[in-house]
Amino acid sequence: GQNIDQPTEMTATEGAIVQINCTYQTSGFNGLFWYQQHAGEAPTFLSYNVLDGLEEKGRFSSFLSRSKGYSYLLLKELQMKDSASYLCAVFGGGYNKLIFGAGTRLAVHP
Amino acid sequence: DVKVTQSSRYLVKRTGEKVFLECVQDMDHENMFWYRQDPGLGLRLIYFSYDVKMKEKGDIPEGYSVSREKKERFSLILESASTNQTSMYLCASSSPPSPFGVGAYEQYFGPGTRLTVT
Numbered sequence: 001g002q003n004i005d006q007p008t009e010m011t012a013t014e015g016a017i018v019q020i021n022c023t024y025q026t027s028g029f030n031g032l033f034w035y036q037q038h039a040g041e042a043p044t045f046l047s048y049n050v051l052d053g054l055e056e057k058g059r060f061s062s063f064l065s066r067s068k069g070y071s072y073l074l075l076k077e078l079q080m081k082d083s084a085s086y087l088c089a090v091f092g093g094g095y096n097k098l099i100f101g102a103g104t105r106l107a108v109h110p
Numbered sequence: 111d112v113k114v115t116q117s118s119r120y121l122v123k124r125t126g127e128k129v130f131l132e133c134v135q136d137m138d139h140e141n142m143f144w145y146r147q148d149p150g151l152g153l154r155l156i157y158f159s160y161d162v163k164m165k166e167k168g169d170i171p172e173g174y175s176v177s178r179e180k181k182e183r184f185s186l187i188l189e190s191a192s193t194n195q196t197s198m199y200l201c202a203s204s205s206p207p208s209p210f211g212v213g214a215y216e217q218y219f220g221p222g223t224r225l226t227v228t
Contacts (some may be wrong), residue, residue, distance in 0.1 A: 004152075008150075033216065040222075041221065042114075042200065042218050042219035042220055042221050043153075043200070044219070045172065045216040045217075045218075067190075077136075080159055087152065087153070089153075097155060097158065097168070098143075098153075098155075098217060100152040100153040100154075101152055102150055102151060103152055104151035
């Protein structure tokens with residue numbers, strides 16, 4: 001079957017670093033996405049990994065290990081506006097479909 | 111900037127009503143998708159379309175149908191709304207042109223329609 005797991009909730013302090021983990025088991029794999037979704041808003045694209053390793057984009061980095069079925073999103077220098085849900089999604093399973101995890105709700109405190 | 115718009119942000123309908131949710135994208139994307147999002151369950155794919163008049167069932171198509179008469183517009187239809195269809199509905203669009211293409215492209219999402227069925 002298809003399964004994507006990520007923690008339900010996390011809390012962190014402003015200015016700190018937080019790592020959100022995602023593990024996946026899917027019938028196919030053609031890349032992994034991270035999306036950010038603020039409450040009541042649409043998901044917005046953060047990062048895409050298709051090869052093993054770390055992709056850095058400003059304060060956000062994403063890592064992928066295909067052999068372990070594992071990814072993480074690293075957020076540095078946390079700001080209050082980073083309080084949101086972070087969705088891990090795998091591109092696979094045929095027919096150009098994204099399979100989403102349930103999301104991790106991150107709360108950043110002063 | 112890619113823009114995906116949905117016809118309503120909030121909608122309240124009665125059980126048994128026929129409901130139409132409209133989605134329009136302005137980037138000439140071939141692929142369009144309808145998801146529903148429920149707490150603890152994440153986004154689940156209802157239907158998608160990779161070309162005009164083409165449609166494919168997603169993971170939870172029961173109780174829904176879709177229509178794609180023009181490339182930029184993808185409609186989700188609830189034939190007879192039920193209370194368990196109360197949810198947030200999100201539309202998305204993307205390239206590449208074929209569902210069998212290699213590689214992956216990000217999906218651009220609309221703002222969502224929060225549907226309540228009473």
